[in-house]
Structure formats: structure tokens, C-alpha cells
Amino acid sequence: MTQNIPPSMPYSPPTPKDPNTAFLIELVGGCFGLLGLGYMYVGRTNDGVIRLIGWIVYNFIAWIAIFLLMSIVIGCFCVPVQLAIQIGVSIWSAMTLKNSMINSKGGGIYG
Numbered sequence: 001m002t003q004n005i006p007p008s009m010p011y012s013p014p015t016p017k018d019p020n021t022a023f024l025i026e027l028v029g030g031c032f033g034l035l036g037l038g039y040m041y042v043g044r045t046n047d048g049v050i051r052l053i054g055w056i057v058y059n060f061i062a063w064i065a066i067f068l069l070m071s072i073v074i075g076c077f078c079v080p081v082q083l084a085i086q087i088g089v090s091i092w093s094a095m096t097l098k099n100s101m102i103n104s105k106g107g108g109i110y111g
Helices: 019-031 037-041 045-072 074-105
Strands: none
Touching: 019 037, 019 074, 037 045, 037 074, 045 074
């Protein structure tokens, strides 16, 4: 008895991802608490998942602490700091991703 084995699909290398698109995905995702989406977009899944889980845990703990501190008014002063951290880390992560993509291609002003 013979088995029908489908022919294998020809290998096509993955298409290179645009650093600007990865930058925007990482920046917008990070601002909304989903840091690491840009890393997953470019295929760096392990880095993306680690950033995503770590960022969600950090934000959960930070916002719970801020809401608890609101009862003694100190939390009101922590909200702008937390928002600055959330935006700053998102910008830093997006810039790091974009620069690493540009450097690994050997193009741009760095290569």
C-alpha cells in the first residue's frame, strides 16, 4: 500500500520587515501596555514575549500601587510619573528595536 505524500512547498526566505513599521508597532503597543509587539512582528518572538509579560506585570503592579496610594493623596503625584515612564520606556524600546534592525542590515547611517 502506497501513501500519498504531498510535494513539499518550495522554501522562500522571510521578507525583511521595515524598521519604521516595527518602530510604530512597538511604540503604540508599548504606550497601551503591550510592549514587545514590534519584536514579535520582526520575528524576535522570545524577546517580544519577555517584554510583553514583564511590561504587563509591571503596569499591573504599578497601577494597583498608585490606586492604593490615592487614598492618602500621594497617588495623585505618582500618576504623571507612571505615564512618563510608560511613554519613555515605549520610546526607548522602539528606538532600540529600530536601531538593531538598521545595524543588522548593514544599511542606514550606522552601517
